[in-house]
Amino acid sequence: MKRVLKTEQSVPASEAPGRGEAGTPFDDLGLTVGTGEPLAHHTWLGVGGKAKYFCEPVDLGALGRLVARCHERGIPLRVLGGGSNVLVPADGWAGMVVRLSAPALCAIDVNGTVVTAGAGAKLVHVVSAAVQAGLSGLEMLVGVPGTVGGALVGNAGGRGGAIGDCVRDVSVMLPGGEIEVRTGADLAFGSRWSNLDDCIVIGCRLELDEEDPDLLTKRMQKRWIVDRSEQPSGVRTVAMMFKDPHGTSAESLVSQSGARDFRVGEASVYPAHANYLVAHPGCTSEDVRELVEKVRARVRERLGVELAPQIELW
Ligand SMILES: Cc1cc2nc3c(=O)[nH]c(=O)nc-3n(C[C@H](O)[C@H](O)[C@H](O)COP(=O)(O)OP(=O)(O)OC[C@H]3O[C@@H](n4cnc5c(N)ncnc54)[C@H](O)[C@@H]3O)c2cc1C
Structure with a gap:
């Protein structure tokens, strides 16, 4: 699903001027906007081209000015987020x-059973803040x-649930720069999906349960060991290929289809964990794109199952 707030017919990023060059539509906003930023530096796979414009706003005010300007100019x-689920x-x-x-956009605060997190906060930091406070969920x-923002947008999760299960509310910025808090019926979370696809997520409040910190820490350590053993280790340039279909795992379907040793150019299926690819x-x-399609086609032909890609092509 595309998360583009507004489209334009514009100059290809490869024709953009060098970073920091004057003459961008943002020069009067008091922001540092780079040009021609290599996005490979910001994604797990480390592949792909440049962004025409690139900005890391210092706070919500700066983000609002930037978003509003993009909206006005049709940019x-x-x-x-953490770049762990995108292919540029x-x-x-x-x-x-x-x-x-x-x-200012990555703050984490724990108050009673409620954890408030900025969208830029790393998920791992939010999980450890909750555990230290004796909060489970x-x-x-x-x-x-990845980040809280990326996790909310894709309803990240694993065995036993997903982040959407704990959400009390989500703060978002709309295309004109306005801020809105969404809760209850305004929010929908599904299988690696949410309805937060028309906005920028800026933060959330998560409602958790109290639990004995020692028991919780032990459970988390056990889970960490098990879950990490199911992920590629020692390589950073990896991506998860497919969403798990209902009732089974994408990993087992890829293996059963005989695609475990597939390779296209310099991208290959990670043999020990067949739902990941390595760049x-x-x-x-x-x-990367061709490998995902090749594996998907093999699973379709051999097993009659249409896998939905997890990694998002920009
Ligand atoms: C080794 C590995 C293990 C993984 N394990 C799991 C797993 O167990 N469970 C799981 O669900 N996923 C898993 N993933 C996939 C991925 O980590 C998750 O989807 C993660 O939540 C993506 O977060 P991110 O911050 O990296 O998002 P990004 O990859 O940066 O972005 C993903 C999408 O979200 C959008 N986005 C990001 N932040 C915002 C925001 N603030 N506002 C609006 N849109 C935003 C982006 O535009 C993009 O469309 C794994 C990936 C890897 C590489």
């Missing part, structure tokens, strides 16, 4: 890419990379 805008094409992104990495997020040195976005 398409995307948010990049070789020709990059001909618009604005925003990262919510500034401290986020155990299924152990080992999931080897020299890998291109096209290698």
